[in-house]
Amino acid sequence: MAQQTTPMDEVFERRKSIIGIRMTILYSVVYGGFVLLSVFQPTWMGARAVLGLNLAVAYGLGLILIAILFALIYNHLCRVPSNAQSAAGAASGSLPVTNAGAGDQQE
Amino acid sequence: MAIAVFAVFVTLVLAVSIHTNRRSRSVGGYYVANRSVHWGVNGVAFAGGYLSVASFLGICGLIAFFGYDGFLYSIGFLAGWIVALFVIAEPMKRRGTFTFPDALNRTYRRPGIQLAAGLSVLVVSLFYLVPQMVGAGVLVEPLLGIPHFWGVIIVGSVVILLVAGGGMTSTTWVQFFNGGLLLTFAGILSVAVLVRGVSINSLSTEEGVAGLERYRYAEVSAAFHGDELSVDLPGAQVVGRHAVLDRNTGAESLVLYRLERLVPAATAGGGYTADIKGRTAEFESAQGAGWAIEQFDGRPYARIEDWWRLAADGDGTHRLVETQVRAILPGGEVLVNGAPESASNRLRQMGGVSEIPEAYGESTGPLDPVRLLSVFSDRSTVVQQPKSVAFTTEAGERVTVHYEASIAGSEFMRPGLMFPLEAKPGESTTTTLLNRLNFISLMLALFLGTSALPHILIRYYTVPSAEAARKSTIVAIAGIGLFYIFTMYLGVGAVTGGALNPETSNMSAPLLARSFGEVLFAMISGIAFTTVLATVSGLIMAASGAVAHDLMPNLVRRDLSDNTKVLAGRIVAVVVGIVGIMLGIAFREMNVSFLVGWAFAVAASANLPSLILILFWKKTTARGIIASILVGVISSVALILLSPDMWARYGLDPATAPMPINQPGIVSIPLSFVVLVVVSLLTTDKRQIAREAHSTV
Incomplete structure (x- = not known):
C-alpha cells in the first residue's frame, strides 16, 4: 500500500526526483557520447587512451564504474532526511512547500 | 559430474518451492512475498533475475567471437539501471501495490489502463520468455547430454513447480541464490583468466583432455597456371571451388578450394582409423559416401575431400590454409573434415592469440586486470577470430566451412566487428546510415528498456518501503556492474584459452570453465540452469500477476476474492509455463541474444513513455496512457515482424523487407511518447483533474 505522506515528505520527494532527473540527464549525455563516438568515429575508439587501454575499453568500463559511483552518490544524497527530517526541509528551503499532489508534477 | 550438480540444484529448487508454499497462500504472500524481503536480498535477487542466459553465456560468447561489440551489450544492459534507479524505482514503489499497472492506474482508476498495461506485461514477458527457454534447451544439450526437447521440458516443469508452488517468495530465493552464484563464479573464472595471462600457442584443455597442443592449421603453397590451381601436397588435387562475393563491391572476398587428398590410415578392428586434423576419424568399411580407403604399397590410405582457404601473399604467391568442415550429404550422412562424424571425429575448438607484444616473449604470465586488457588490445597482438561460411554445392551437399581470421588486438577491441558501423568500400551511403541507425536504435532500447521490463518492475513490490526499493536497486547496480566487468574477462579468456566452439558462441563460457x-x-x-530458472520464474510471475490481478478482474468486471486471485495466479503460472515450453521447442533454431534485444525494444516502447510522463507531466490523461501502451506494443512488434531479419526467416530476401532496420526502438519509442502527448492534449480528463486535486504523490 502507498505510505502515509506528510508535506515534508513531499518536499523531499520532489528534491529527490529533481536530483534523480539531473543525474539521469548527466549520465545520458555520457552514454550518448559513447554511442555517437562508436558510430561516427570507431577508429578513435581503437586509439590508446589511459593506462595502456584503448578509448573503447576505457570508456566502456568507465560507463559501468560511473553508474555504480552515481548510484552511491544518489543514495548518499537521499539519505539525509530519514535521519533528520528538519534538515531536509532546510536543505530544500528554496522549494515551495506545496500541497499534496505536487509530487506528481513536473520539476 | 555435471549431471550430479544439476540434480542437486533441481532438488534444492524444489525444496525451496515446498518450503515457501505455506508462506504463499495469501495474495500478498503469493504475488509480493508479503513485502518483507530485505533490501540486500532483493538487490541480489534483482541481479539474479536480470542476468539471464543472454547476459551470462550470450555476451561472453559475443565478446569471444566479435570482441568489443559483445561488450556493448554489457554497457547497454547496465546503463538502463540508471533510469530504473533515478526515475522509476521509488515512485513506482510508492504508487503501486502489486503490479506496475497498479502504479500507472493509481491516479485514474480506469479498467482500460489496467487492461492495456496488463496486456503489455504479458506480451513482453512472452517475448523475453522465448529466448530463455530456447537457451535452456541449447544449454542442457551439450552440458548434460540431454536432447534439446527434454531440456526445455525439464527446465519448464521445474519452473512451473517453483512458481505455482511458492510464488514470489520462492522466486525471490532462487533469484537471490542465482545472483550470488553468478557473481562468485564469474569472479573466480576472471581471476583464473588473469592468472593464466596471455600466451601464444599455449597448451589448452579441450573437452576434458588437458595439455593438448593448440592445433595449427596446415598451410601449403599453391600456384596458378592460368585459372588452374596446383598445390604442393603429394596426392592432392583441386576438385572444386567456392567463392564468397562481397555484397557491395562484387569482388571475391573469400575463395575456398576443395581438395581431394590421401591421408595415411591404419587398420583397426574390422575398419580403419586415420588422424585428421588432430582427431581420430573412424571408417567402418573400405568405401562410404564421400570417402574411400585405398591401398598403396600395402598400406591403407583414406581418400577424403575437404575445403582449404586461399591466402594471397604480397609477392604474388599463394597459399592454401586448412579449415574445418562439416558437411551434410544429400543422403543424410554427416562428414567432419571429410570423414564420418563420430565421438572422436568432431570439430575442434577454435580461437586463440597468435602474437603478443615482443617484450613478453611467448607468454605474459599472470597479469593484473588493466594489464591483461592492455596486452590483449595491443596493436601488435594478433587474435584468431573464428569465422564460418555455409553454402550448398551443385551436388546438393550442405557445407559449412570454419576458419580462423587473423585480426589485430587493437581492432578486435573496438566497435565495428559485429555492428558494421564504418562505411565499407562500395557501400551506398544509405546502407551505412541504416547500419548506424540500427546500432543507435539498439543502444536506445537497451538504455530505456531495462526499467520497463515486467520481471524487474515486480521486484519493487516485494520490499517494505520506497527507501528499500531504492537501496535494493543500488545493490543491483553494483552487482550487475561488477558482473558485466567480469564478462569482459570471460570473453577475452575464452579467446586466450582457445575455448571457442565454432558452431555456437553460447558455449564459450562453459568451454572456458572446462579449460x-x-x-x-x-x-x-x-549455474546456467539456475540462471534460466531465475529469469524464467520472474517472467512467469510477472505474467501471472498481469493476468490474475490486472486483466481478469477488469474483464469479468468484478473483484475477485483473495483465494480466487491466488488460485488464478497459480493456474496462469502453469499455463504460461506450458506456453513457454512449447515456444522454446518451436523456436529452437533462434539465436538467443537476438530476441533479447527485441524484448527490450518492446518493453521500452510499450511501458516507458507512460512510466515517465505520468510522473513528470501533469497533463497526462488515462486515454493518453492507454493509447501510448497499445501503440508502443503494436508498433514495436509490427516493426519487428517487418524487419529484414524476420524477412530472412520467412525465406524472403531481407533487402525487400518493408522496415529497413532490425531494431525498432528508434521509431517505436518516440512514436509511443508522441502518441501519449497528443492523445493527452486532445482528451482533457475531468475525472482526472478532480482526482489530481485529492491524490497524494
Whole structure:
C-alpha cells in the first residue's frame, strides 16, 4: 500500500526526483557520447587512451564504474532526511512547500 | 559430474518451492512475498533475475567471437539501471501495490489502463520468455547430454513447480541464490583468466583432455597456371571451388578450394582409423559416401575431400590454409573434415592469440586486470577470430566451412566487428546510415528498456518501503556492474584459452570453465540452469500477476476474492509455463541474444513513455496512457515482424523487407511518447483533474 505522506515528505520527494532527473540527464549525455563516438568515429575508439587501454575499453568500463559511483552518490544524497527530517526541509528551503499532489508534477 | 550438480540444484529448487508454499497462500504472500524481503536480498535477487542466459553465456560468447561489440551489450544492459534507479524505482514503489499497472492506474482508476498495461506485461514477458527457454534447451544439450526437447521440458516443469508452488517468495530465493552464484563464479573464472595471462600457442584443455597442443592449421603453397590451381601436397588435387562475393563491391572476398587428398590410415578392428586434423576419424568399411580407403604399397590410405582457404601473399604467391568442415550429404550422412562424424571425429575448438607484444616473449604470465586488457588490445597482438561460411554445392551437399581470421588486438577491441558501423568500400551511403541507425536504435532500447521490463518492475513490490526499493536497486547496480566487468574477462579468456566452439558462441563460457578443469565445468552447468530458472520464474510471475490481478478482474468486471486471485495466479503460472515450453521447442533454431534485444525494444516502447510522463507531466490523461501502451506494443512488434531479419526467416530476401532496420526502438519509442502527448492534449480528463486535486504523490 502507498505510505502515509506528510508535506515534508513531499518536499523531499520532489528534491529527490529533481536530483534523480539531473543525474539521469548527466549520465545520458555520457552514454550518448559513447554511442555517437562508436558510430561516427570507431577508429578513435581503437586509439590508446589511459593506462595502456584503448578509448573503447576505457570508456566502456568507465560507463559501468560511473553508474555504480552515481548510484552511491544518489543514495548518499537521499539519505539525509530519514535521519533528520528538519534538515531536509532546510536543505530544500528554496522549494515551495506545496500541497499534496505536487509530487506528481513536473520539476 | 555435471549431471550430479544439476540434480542437486533441481532438488534444492524444489525444496525451496515446498518450503515457501505455506508462506504463499495469501495474495500478498503469493504475488509480493508479503513485502518483507530485505533490501540486500532483493538487490541480489534483482541481479539474479536480470542476468539471464543472454547476459551470462550470450555476451561472453559475443565478446569471444566479435570482441568489443559483445561488450556493448554489457554497457547497454547496465546503463538502463540508471533510469530504473533515478526515475522509476521509488515512485513506482510508492504508487503501486502489486503490479506496475497498479502504479500507472493509481491516479485514474480506469479498467482500460489496467487492461492495456496488463496486456503489455504479458506480451513482453512472452517475448523475453522465448529466448530463455530456447537457451535452456541449447544449454542442457551439450552440458548434460540431454536432447534439446527434454531440456526445455525439464527446465519448464521445474519452473512451473517453483512458481505455482511458492510464488514470489520462492522466486525471490532462487533469484537471490542465482545472483550470488553468478557473481562468485564469474569472479573466480576472471581471476583464473588473469592468472593464466596471455600466451601464444599455449597448451589448452579441450573437452576434458588437458595439455593438448593448440592445433595449427596446415598451410601449403599453391600456384596458378592460368585459372588452374596446383598445390604442393603429394596426392592432392583441386576438385572444386567456392567463392564468397562481397555484397557491395562484387569482388571475391573469400575463395575456398576443395581438395581431394590421401591421408595415411591404419587398420583397426574390422575398419580403419586415420588422424585428421588432430582427431581420430573412424571408417567402418573400405568405401562410404564421400570417402574411400585405398591401398598403396600395402598400406591403407583414406581418400577424403575437404575445403582449404586461399591466402594471397604480397609477392604474388599463394597459399592454401586448412579449415574445418562439416558437411551434410544429400543422403543424410554427416562428414567432419571429410570423414564420418563420430565421438572422436568432431570439430575442434577454435580461437586463440597468435602474437603478443615482443617484450613478453611467448607468454605474459599472470597479469593484473588493466594489464591483461592492455596486452590483449595491443596493436601488435594478433587474435584468431573464428569465422564460418555455409553454402550448398551443385551436388546438393550442405557445407559449412570454419576458419580462423587473423585480426589485430587493437581492432578486435573496438566497435565495428559485429555492428558494421564504418562505411565499407562500395557501400551506398544509405546502407551505412541504416547500419548506424540500427546500432543507435539498439543502444536506445537497451538504455530505456531495462526499467520497463515486467520481471524487474515486480521486484519493487516485494520490499517494505520506497527507501528499500531504492537501496535494493543500488545493490543491483553494483552487482550487475561488477558482473558485466567480469564478462569482459570471460570473453577475452575464452579467446586466450582457445575455448571457442565454432558452431555456437553460447558455449564459450562453459568451454572456458572446462579449460580450467571438470569441476568448474560442472559448476557452470548448474549455474546456467539456475540462471534460466531465475529469469524464467520472474517472467512467469510477472505474467501471472498481469493476468490474475490486472486483466481478469477488469474483464469479468468484478473483484475477485483473495483465494480466487491466488488460485488464478497459480493456474496462469502453469499455463504460461506450458506456453513457454512449447515456444522454446518451436523456436529452437533462434539465436538467443537476438530476441533479447527485441524484448527490450518492446518493453521500452510499450511501458516507458507512460512510466515517465505520468510522473513528470501533469497533463497526462488515462486515454493518453492507454493509447501510448497499445501503440508502443503494436508498433514495436509490427516493426519487428517487418524487419529484414524476420524477412530472412520467412525465406524472403531481407533487402525487400518493408522496415529497413532490425531494431525498432528508434521509431517505436518516440512514436509511443508522441502518441501519449497528443492523445493527452486532445482528451482533457475531468475525472482526472478532480482526482489530481485529492491524490497524494
